[in-house]
Amino acid sequence: MSRALLVVAHGSRREASNDEVRALSALMAEKAGNDYDMVRTAFLELAEPLIPDGIEQCIRDGADEVVVMPYFLSAGRHVAKDIPEEVAPKQAQYPGKKIRIAPYLGAADGIAELMLSMSQKGSE
Amino acid sequence: MSRALLVVAHGSRREASNDEVRALSALMAEKAGNDYDMVRTAFLELAEPLIPDGIEQCIRDGADEVVVMPYFLSAGRHVAKDIPEEVAPKQAQYPGKKIRIAPYLGAADGIAELMLSMSQKGSE
Numbered sequence: 001m002s003r004a005l006l007v008v009a010h011g012s013r014r015e016a017s018n019d020e021v022r023a024l025s026a027l028m029a030e031k032a033g034n035d036y037d038m039v040r041t042a043f044l045e046l047a048e049p050l051i052p053d054g055i056e057q058c059i060r061d062g063a064d065e066v067v068v069m070p071y072f073l074s075a076g077r078h079v080a081k082d083i084p085e086e087v088a089p090k091q092a093q094y095p096g097k098k099i100r101i102a103p104y105l106g107a108a109d110g111i112a113e114l115m116l117s118m119s120q121k122g123s124e
Numbered sequence: 125m126s127r128a129l130l131v132v133a134h135g136s137r138r139e140a141s142n143d144e145v146r147a148l149s150a151l152m153a154e155k156a157g158n159d160y161d162m163v164r165t166a167f168l169e170l171a172e173p174l175i176p177d178g179i180e181q182c183i184r185d186g187a188d189e190v191v192v193m194p195y196f197l198s199a200g201r202h203v204a205k206d207i208p209e210e211v212a213p214k215q216a217q218y219p220g221k222k223i224r225i226a227p228y229l230g231a232a233d234g235i236a237e238l239m240l241s242m243s244q245k246g247s248e
Contacts, residue, residue, distance in 0.1 A: 005243050009197075017198040020230065027236045035240060069243045073133075073197060073229075074141040102243045105197075106144065110238045112151045116159060117234065119129055119193045119226045 004063035005036040006054050008083060009071040011043030018047040021071060038063065044082055051086035055099060065098040073106035128187035129160040130178050132207060133195040135167030142171040145195060162187065168206055175210035179223060189222040197230035 007028065009021040022041045029039035038061060042054025049057060051068070058066045068087055072079050084101060091099045105111070131152065133145040146165045153163035162185060166178025173181060175192070182190045192211055196203050208225060215223045229235070 005240075007239065012198065012200065014200055017200055020198050024230075024236060024239070028240055031236050032240060035244070067243050069239060071197065071239070073195065074136065074138075074144050076136065076138055076141055103245050105235075105239060105242060106148075108238050108242045110234070110241065111229075112148060112155050114232050114234045114238060115131065115148070115193060115195070115229060116129075116152055116156060118229060118232045119191050120159070121227050 001064050002037045002062045003035070003065045004058035004061070004067070005032065005039045006051075006058060006066055006068045007039065007041050007071050008051055008054070008068055009041070009043055009047075010078060011046035013046055015047075018043065024071070036067075042068075044078055044086065051083065052090055055087065055090040059094060059097060063097070065100075067100060067102050069102045070104035072104045075104060075106070079104045125188050126161045126186045127159070127189045128182035128185070128191070129156065129163045130175075130182060130190055130192045131163065131165050131195050132175055132178070132192055133165070133167055133171075134202060135170035137170055139171075142167065148195070160191075166192075168202055168210065175207065176214055179211065179214040183218060183221060187221070189224075191224060191226050193226045194228035196228045199228060199230065203228045 007025045012018055025039050025041040032039055042049050042051045055066050070079050070083055131149045136142055149163050149165040156163055166173050166175045179190055194203050194207055
């Protein structure tokens with residue numbers, strides 16, 4: 001059983017922002033331990049790979065399960081509608097694979113503690 | 125010494141998204157313990173209060189120190205330029221108060237762990 005985590009961000013015209021997400025995914029891959037065999041990045045728009053291509057790459061690299069994790073802070077249209085619409089065709093295409101969407105980051109219980117901890121750090 | 129934490133989000137035309145941020149601030153206020161005497165919310169645009177008004181309210185309510193915490197995931201123009209430009213006039217107006225900007229959420233070391241933990245939860 002090979003498991004992939006696909007971090008999905010909005011995507012930006014500013015490539016440095018896309019690279020920030022890719023760096024986060026790389027850090028997550030280091031920390032994932034046995035939870036995931038690969039951690040990849042995809043974007044809803046404006047950057048590559050797009051979500052369907054990101055899922056496709058995970059499957060080509062051997063993933064039996066792909067967890068799509070929205071790197072979003074609020075439950076807006078992107079999280080509620082756009083991301084599921086990008087994922088659905090891949091779920092239909094690969095009925096033998098487990099492809100699911102995890103809750104978005106902003107829904108995490110730990111955000112409040114993380115914000116409080118971060119607020120104690122120096123200004124930048 | 126009264127300390128205020130001002131959570132600053134972008135602001136959305138979708139009021140439910142703004143309310144999500146207000147709910148986060150309320151949760152942070154519960155968890156803040158002795159670190160902050162008040163936790164408030166402000167928005168860069170599209171929702172109220174705007175950042176200068178948010179700072180003003182903290183000071184009117186007795187804050188000697190206001191920590192402005194950007195609830196943003198990437199270090200784009202909003203974090204690098206727009207938020208500091210909104211904060212600067214208040215810093216100039218209140219030289220006796222300590223008004224500083226904390227690092228933005230996306231820069232937090234704990235984001236990777238939080239994402240990994242969140243990814244294990246059920247889909248929604």
